[in-house]
Amino acid sequence: xxxxxxPAQPWDLQTARSLYNINRWGAKxxxxxxxxxxxxxxxxxxxxxxxxxxxxxxxxxxGLKFPxxxxxxxxxxNRVESINTAFxxxxxxxxxxxSYRGVFPIKVNQLREVVEEILEAGKPFNFGLEVGSxxxxxxxxxxxxxxxxxxxxxxxxxxxxxxxxxxxxxLGKKVIMVVEKLEELRQIITISKQLGVEPSVGIRxxxxxxxxxxxxxxxxxxxxxxxxxSELLAATEMLKSEGLGxxxxxxxxxxxxxxxxxxxxxxxxxxxxxxxxxxxxxGFNIEYMDVGGGLGVDYxxxxxxxxxxxxxxxxxxxxxxxxxxxxxCNAEKVPHPHIISESGRAIVAHHSMLVVExxxxxxxxxxxxxxxxxxxxxxLVKELLDIRKNISKLNxxxxxxxxxxxxxxxxxxxxxxxxxxxxxxxxxxxYWDIGQEVVQSFKGQxxxxxxxxxxxxxxxxxxxxxxxxxxxxxxxxxxxxLFPIMPLSKLNERPTREGTLVDITCDSDGxxxxxxxxRDVRDTLPLHKLGTNGNGQQEPYYIGxxxxxxxxxxxxxxxxxFGRVNEVHVFLDPDEPxxxxxxxxxxxxxxxxxxxxxxxDENELKRRMKAQxxxxxxxxxxxxxxxxxxxxxxxxxxxxxxxLTF
Ligand SMILES: *Cc1c(COP(=O)(O)O)cnc(C)c1O
Numbered sequence: 001x002x003x004x005x006x007p008a009q010p011w012d013l014q015t016a017r018s019l020y021n022i023n024r025w026g027a028k029x030x031x032x033x034x035x036x037x038x039x040x041x042x043x044x045x046x047x048x049x050x051x052x053x054x055x056x057x058x059x060x061x062x063g064l065k066f067p068x069x070x071x072x073x074x075x076x077x078n079r080v081e082s083i084n085t086a087f088x089x090x091x092x093x094x095x096x097x098x099s100y101r102g103v104f105p106i107k108v109n110q111l112r113e114v115v116e117e118i119l120e121a122g123k124p125f126n127f128g129l130e131v132g133s134x135x136x137x138x139x140x141x142x143x144x145x146x147x148x149x150x151x152x153x154x155x156x157x158x159x160x161x162x163x164x165x166x167x168x169x170x171l172g173k174k175v176i177m178v179v180e181k182l183e184e185l186r187q188i189i190t191i192s193k194q195l196g197v198e199p200s201v202g203i204r205x206x207x208x209x210x211x212x213x214x215x216x217x218x219x220x221x222x223x224x225x226x227x228x229x230s231e232l233l234a235a236t237e238m239l240k241s242e243g244l245g246x247x248x249x250x251x252x253x254x255x256x257x258x259x260x261x262x263x264x265x266x267x268x269x270x271x272x273x274x275x276x277x278x279x280x281x282x283g284f285n286i287e288y289m290d291v292g293g294g295l296g297v298d299y300x301x302x303x304x305x306x307x308x309x310x311x312x313x314x315x316x317x318x319x320x321x322x323x324x325x326x327x328x329c330n331a332e333k334v335p336h337p338h339i340i341s342e343s344g345r346a347i348v349a350h351h352s353m354l355v356v357e358x359x360x361x362x363x364x365x366x367x368x369x370x371x372x373x374x375x376x377x378x379x380l381v382k383e384l385l386d387i388r389k390n391i392s393k394l395n396x397x398x399x400x401x402x403x404x405x406x407x408x409x410x411x412x413x414x415x416x417x418x419x420x421x422x423x424x425x426x427x428x429x430x431y432w433d434i435g436q437e438v439v440q441s442f443k444g445q446x447x448x449x450x451x452x453x454x455x456x457x458x459x460x461x462x463x464x465x466x467x468x469x470x471x472x473x474x475x476x477x478x479x480x481x482l483f484p485i486m487p488l489s490k491l492n493e494r495p496t497r498e499g500t501l502v503d504i505t506c507d508s509d510g511x512x513x514x515x516x517x518x519r520d521v522r523d524t525l526p527l528h529k530l531g532t533n534g535n536g537q538q539e540p541y542y543i544g545x546x547x548x549x550x551x552x553x554x555x556x557x558x559x560x561x562f563g564r565v566n567e568v569h570v571f572l573d574p575d576e577p578x579x580x581x582x583x584x585x586x587x588x589x590x591x592x593x594x595x596x597x598x599x600x601d602e603n604e605l606k607r608r609m610k611a612q613x614x615x616x617x618x619x620x621x622x623x624x625x626x627x628x629x630x631x632x633x634x635x636x637x638x639x640x641x642x643x644l645t646f
Contacts, residue, residue, distance in 0.1 A: 011494040019495075019526060020486040021518060024301025029075055029350050030546065036492030038544055040353075040570075042074035047572045048579025052488050056355060056542060058582050059568055065641045066357040067467040069548070069567045073583075075351040076114065077121035080104075083295075083343060084125040086314045090322035097326075097336035098289075103128040103152050105293060106136045108344025108550050113569065113584065115143055118347065128174075130154060130342045134161050137168075147172040152202065152290065152340065154178045154225075154252070162191045169197055176288070178202035178252045180225045185235050189242055202250030202290065203227055203235055205275050209268035210255055213296075213307045214479050218256035219268070226253070232275075236282065248284045250340070251276045254292030257345055261305040262312035265294065266320050273328035280334040290340040291321055297349040299482055299547055300516035308482040308516065314346070348549040354472050354565070355488065358541040359646055361499065361530050362462040364432050371429055378423040380406050380413075384430035391434065396441045397449065403434040435459055453523075460524040461499035462511075465543065466644045469503045469510045470559035473545065473552060477509055482516045484546040490528045498524035501543065504644060505560045558597060563589020563642045592638035602638055609634050 009015065013032050017023050022030055028044040039049040052070070059068050080102075087100035104118045106129055119127065128150030129140040140151050141164065151173055153165050157180075168175040177199060179185045185201065192199040206228050210220030217223065227235060239245050253272045259265060269291060276289050295317055296310035305311040312320075321339060329336050373385060384406050387399050410427040413419040439456045442448045475481035487495070500523070503510040515522040531539040556564070567586040572579060592602045613631050616622040622630070 011492075013492065016491040021301040021484065021516060022486065024303070024518075025298055025484045025516065025547065026301075027298070027350060029072075029078075032491050034492075036490055038486065038488045038491070040070075040072055040075075042072040042570075042572055043078055047074065048574070050570055050572075050578075050580050052353075052355070052544065053542075054578065055568065055570060055582060056488070059566075059585075062582075062585065064566050064568065064585060065643065065645055066355060066542075067472065067565045067643060068355045069352055069472075069553075069565050070355060071113070071352045071549075071567060071569045073113070073117050073351070073569055074572045076117045076348065079347045079350060080118055080121040080125070080127060082314060083318075083341075083347065084122070084127070086318040087322065087339070087341070089315065090318040093319070094323050094326050096322050096339075098338040101126060101128065101150055101288070101338055101340050103130040103150055103340060103342050104347060105130040105132070105154075105342045105344040106140060107132050107554075108293075109348045109553050110136065110139065111553060112139075112143070113586075114348060114351075114549075115139070119144060126150075128152065130344075134158075134164070137161060137164055141168045141171075141173070144173065149173055150340070151175045152178060152250075152252075152342065154180065154204070154254075154342075156180055157184055157187070159187060159191060162188055163195070166192055166195050166197050166199060169200065174200065176200040176202045176250050178204050178250065178290075179227065179235060180204055182227060182231050182234055182238075185238055189238070189244065198244065199247055200249045201239070201244075201247045202252050202288070203232060203248065204252040204254070205229075205232060205272060207253050207255065207268055207271050209264065209271050212264060212305070213256070213258055213260045214481065215256035215258055218254060220255075232279075236279070236284065239284075245284055248279075248286060250288040250290055251279065251286055251337075252290040252292065254342070255294050257293055258296045258307070258310075259294040260296055260307055260310055262310075262316060262320060265312075265317060266324060269321050269324040270328055273325050274332070276325075276337060277328055277332035277334045281332070287338055288340050289325055289337040290342065293342045293344055295341070295343040295346040297345055297547060297550070299349075299484060300518070301484070302516075302518045345550040349547045350549060352549040352553070354467065354545040354548050356465045356467040356501075356543050356545065357646070358463050358465055358530065358543060359644065360464040360538065361497070362464070363497075364459050364461065365436050371426055373426070377426070378419070380410050380419075381423060381426045381430065384427060384434065388430055388434050388437070391437050396438045397452070399434060400438040400452070400455065403431050407431040432459065457513075457523045459498075461497050461527070462502045463499045463527060463543075465501045465503055466646075467503050467565070468505050468556075468559060468562035468643075469512065470505060470507070471556035471562050472548070472565060473512070474555040474557065475551060476512060476514075480514060482514055482521065483548065484516050485512065485525060486544060486546075487528060488542045488544045490541075493528060495526040495528045497527045497529055499527045500524055505562065507559065510559075558594060561591075561594040561598070561642060563594040565643070566641070589642055590639050591642055594642050595638075605638070606631075606635055 031039055033039045037051050037053045039051050041049045129144050130152040131137045131140045132155035165175045165177050188199050204226035206226035210216055239248055255268045298310050299308040302309045391399055414424050435455050442452050469477050500513040515525045533539050566588040568582050569584040571583050573581055613627045617624050617627050
């Protein structure tokens with residue numbers, strides 16, 4: 001990692017933009033304003049800009065505690081429109097004969113407000129839903145009320161699932177059940193006969209093509225879903241022998257989420273199109289080609305085939321799909337099918353961001369930390385003072401090794417009882433001072449030894465943030481997925497510290513220590529020194545974690561019983577003085593609710609506390625007034641937010 005903040009360079013907003021890369025990953029939805037605050041522009045150039053700092057103030061004014069998740073409903077609409085427009089452009093450009101029918105895979109974000117907004121924005125485009133489980137189907141059937149609208153059912157199915165899907169069909173929806181394994185087809189046929197309905201069947205083909213990146217195993221020959229070529233043929237035989245060949249309506253494939261390289265898409269589409277063409281020629285009048293998900297999001301803004309990026313644009317993605325399906329069909333002389341895509345991540349990722357509050361920092365290096373050195377220091381302190389004094393003349397790596405040796409010696413002496421605390425403190429401080437000088441001397445060099453890189457990481461500050469990685473950022477913990485992260489204000493000032501973010505769970509994994517970078521991955525994030533106000537209290541410092549809308553909302557867990565976070569939903573409205581308003585507030589989990597989810601009954605807890613308090617009064621350990629106040633605090637506290645309140 002190289003330090004991009006060259007103190008010799010002047011600081012301006014443009015430097016801030018490029019330091020945090022906001023104009024690249026922000027996809028025109030996020031920028032920095034003249035006040036040095038991050039703003040959201042949910043309709044890109046076409047609408048108002050929302051100063052996140054104002055939203056934070058409004059949330060505070062309404063008594064909301066942090067962390068807070070902000071949803072921009074207009075970004076959802078904009079994404080739905082963008083993807084539909086992109087497919088339409090490609091269809092026109094390549095003179096494609098079928099239409100585009102997108103569906104939103106609910107699993108990527110099941111929140112009702114999100115799904116409703118997408119369906120609403122998708123109405124002009126006949127946008128449908130994709131479900132992968134019974135609960136998702138139950139939600140989808142009720143929410144998607146347009147006649148003729150698509151509901152694609154993926155995932156393994158049982159009799160209950162199949163029955164409910166067929167019921168949806170009776171209601172006038174186009175419910176297509178995608179066969180994930182051969183036995184499912186037998187069951188679909190049996191149940192639909194019982195109900196007297198012809199089912200609409202799709203088949204997921206297990207392609208040879210698979211993606212790269214963190215989700216590659218969803219595709220390829222070892223994927224857990226889909227039919228191999230011989231199973232596919234067996235399925236066609238089964239349909240034919242039942243006289244249900246006309247029910248085979250859709251061919252499906254899915255190569256995994258966040259496909260970083262467009263080549264993967266090109267290959268998979270060509271392979272799947274051949275399947276379609278051959279099946280069509282066998283007499284199956286398949287209407288839809290479903291290209292699944294995988295459309296990626298450029299989380300780091302590098303526009304590369306790196307895991308957290310994509311080396312293609314939305315338009316390039318739709319162009320390649322439309323072009324290759326058409327191309328193969330033309331070559332095989334079969335009609336162009338309607339194209340379905342199941343993009344989840346690309347529709348919802350941008351629309352939400354998490355605001356976390358920094359409540360302290362652990363600094364390894366403090367300039368002027370008040371330690372005075374005299375003539376009479378401990379020999380180890382003297383030696384380190386010597387190294388520090390002469391560092392400009394010394395070989396830097398050697399100086400570092402010498403300092404490290406002294407620090408180790410000090411550690412051993414301390415354990416043996418031969419070193420006092422004040423001397424230990426001096427030795428540690430000198431070691432970090434020297435470490436910083438050594439790291440500084442390697443700045444800008446083409447090659448930096450591994451141990452110096454490690455030293456630099458350990459010199460970084462730890463910013464204490466009031467949130468849980470396990471609740472809000474599970475993919476960072478589980479898969480090392482990177483999200484854009486930056487301070488939400490003070491961007492007209494140069495950040496002078498480098499730090500990692502640690503959360504409030506009692507888990508050493510509860511931290512963010514990998515950050516986006518154009519070329520590589522950064523181990524620390526440039527941050528501002530925490531300020532204090534007149535009363536010596538720390539000034540609020542808020543950090544935004546962006547592009548959180550896909551998967552993170554639902555995958556979070558209750559580690560340490562930190563629950564769901566408070567949410568606000570922002571809507572643009574030209575009639576409002578600020579051009580927007582904060583409509584909905586969804587309160588996060590309370591302590592009582594978090595406890596209830598692991599079988600603690602609120603009333604039982606209160607009863608047990610009361611019994612102990614009565615006992616304490618009786619045995620004179622507490623005065624009744626004090627005891628009642630404690631009981632009151634306990635009972636009221638159960639309604640509080642699970643996170644810290646400052
Ligand atoms: C998860 C999933 C999707 C969504 O993928 P994204 O990469 O988020 O667009 C689409 N289709 C299927 C079958 C899935 O399992």
